[in-house]
Amino acid sequence: MLPWIALGAFVAAALLLDLRGHGGKPMSTRTALLWSVLWTGFGVAFALVLLAIEDGAAASEYLAGFLIEKSLSLDNLFVFAVLFGFFRVPDDQRVRVLLYGVAGAIVLRTLFIVAGAAALDAFHATTYVLGALLAFTAIKIARQGDDHVDPDHTLAMRMLRRAVPLSKEYDGTRFLTRENGKRMATPLVAALTMVAAFDVMFAIDSIPAIFAITRDTYVVFAANAFSLLGMVSLYFLLDGMLDRFRYLNVGLAAILGFVAAKLLLADVWHPPIGLSLAAVVGALAAAALASVIAERLEERDGDDGDPPRGLPEEPAADDDQIRAKPSDSATVA
Numbered sequence: 001m002l003p004w005i006a007l008g009a010f011v012a013a014a015l016l017l018d019l020r021g022h023g024g025k026p027m028s029t030r031t032a033l034l035w036s037v038l039w040t041g042f043g044v045a046f047a048l049v050l051l052a053i054e055d056g057a058a059a060s061e062y063l064a065g066f067l068i069e070k071s072l073s074l075d076n077l078f079v080f081a082v083l084f085g086f087f088r089v090p091d092d093q094r095v096r097v098l099l100y101g102v103a104g105a106i107v108l109r110t111l112f113i114v115a116g117a118a119a120l121d122a123f124h125a126t127t128y129v130l131g132a133l134l135a136f137t138a139i140k141i142a143r144q145g146d147d148h149v150d151p152d153h154t155l156a157m158r159m160l161r162r163a164v165p166l167s168k169e170y171d172g173t174r175f176l177t178r179e180n181g182k183r184m185a186t187p188l189v190a191a192l193t194m195v196a197a198f199d200v201m202f203a204i205d206s207i208p209a210i211f212a213i214t215r216d217t218y219v220v221f222a223a224n225a226f227s228l229l230g231m232v233s234l235y236f237l238l239d240g241m242l243d244r245f246r247y248l249n250v251g252l253a254a255i256l257g258f259v260a261a262k263l264l265l266a267d268v269w270h271p272p273i274g275l276s277l278a279a280v281v282g283a284l285a286a287a288a289l290a291s292v293i294a295e296r297l298e299e300r301d302g303d304d305g306d307p308p309r310g311l312p313e314e315p316a317a318d319d320d321q322i323r324a325k326p327s328d329s330a331t332v333a
Contacts, residue, residue: 003053003218011225014042015103018232026091032237039230043070046226050219060273061214065223067280068213068255072206073227074245075141075252077235079198086151087191090170097188098232101195108199109224112207117217130208131263134256137205142253156197157190166190205256212262213276244295251287255280 018035027035043066051059080101084094119126151157160166167184171177175189210220258279262271 007218007222007225011106011229014039014229015099018099018102018229026094027233027236029237032233032235035233036230036237039226039233040070042229043226046222050222057273058214058216058219060277061216062219062223064273064276064280065210065213065219066227067277068209068259069206069223069227071255071280071284072202072209072252073231073234074238074248076198076202077231077238078248080195080235081239083151083191083194083198087187087194089188089191093170093173093188094235095232096173097191097195098235100192101199102228102231104196105199105203105228106225108196109203109207109228110221112203113217113220113224116207116211117215117220120211120215127263127266130211131260131266134205134208134212134260134263138253138256138260141249141256151194154194154197156193160190160193164189208263209256209259212259212266213273245288245291246294247287247290250290251283254283254287258283 044063047059047063047066050062080098083089084097089097116126116130120130164185165182166189167177167179167186169177169186170188171186173188175186175192177184177186206224207220210223214220258276262269262276
């Protein structure tokens with residue numbers, strides 16, 4: 001029980017630090033990079049804690065799970081960026097929404113972890129159900145390409161509009177306001193609701209992925225918690241860069257496909273943890289490299305299509321000029 005209490009206290013303190021450490025304001029790229037490195041360092045260092053209190057197998061399983069969950073969080077950030085743009089969330093409010101979203105994600109994933117562990121212990125067939133779910137998710141992510149996420153057409157948003165009248169304008173940091181004497185929810189409520197709704201979807205995808213690595217609920221929870229810490233700084237670091245990571249969906253699909261295969265073949269295939277680590281790192285590295293190469297090729301093709309610099313284009317002669325110009329034959333005559 002003590003390890004659970006210590007981990008829970010650390011996560012709560014980390015969320016509070018993430019909220020107050022930078023005054024709840026948007027970060028510069030340099031600050032976001034420093035915080036991202038710090039939180040990632042904490043996440044990796046926790047493997048040493050597991051090595052001390054448990055064993056090397058638990059530490060290796062944690063690292064594999066941490067990498068999987070951290071890579072999946074990149075897709076989460078892309079959706080959050082879309083949501084913030086859709087609801088026009090002010091810059092000074094995005095930190096709050098992100099942190100509330102992360103806190104909600106930790107709670108939701110904890111519930112999914114407990115439910116998933118109980119189902120796996122009670123029904124062996126749950127393994128194949130989770131494997132099939134991940135395989136379906138991998139195919140869906142691989143095919144999504146540049147599909148636009150439209151929050152206004154989601155079930156959660158339609159239910160919210162029916163339940164609560166929404167104002168069109170923000171009222172500072174308030175969740176409720178009054179318009180024409182009528183109490184209404186501000187768009188901040190809608191943004192938080194959508195972040196929570198997508199948190200549920202992300203939990204459904206990510207929890208089965210780590211259960212393919214380990215059934216130790218403490219390791220599963222730790223990997224999820226540490227992968228979510230630092231999401232605020234990572235968002236500001238990657239904001240505006242996610243569109244350039246065009247093959248992220250292919251990399252994530254490859255990771256989920258590998259994990260799905262582990263679950264579906266659990267009775268006959270038991271790959272080492274090192275292979276799982278290599279698959280995650282290799283898929284992300286390949287997706288990043290392919291994205292960079294594609295961008296460079298587009299830039300080169302664009303440069304090739306432009307007229308040479310420093311050589312002004314000769315204006316085309318109009319019909320009158322052509323008719324007025326004496327022909328060469330007439331000049332010779």
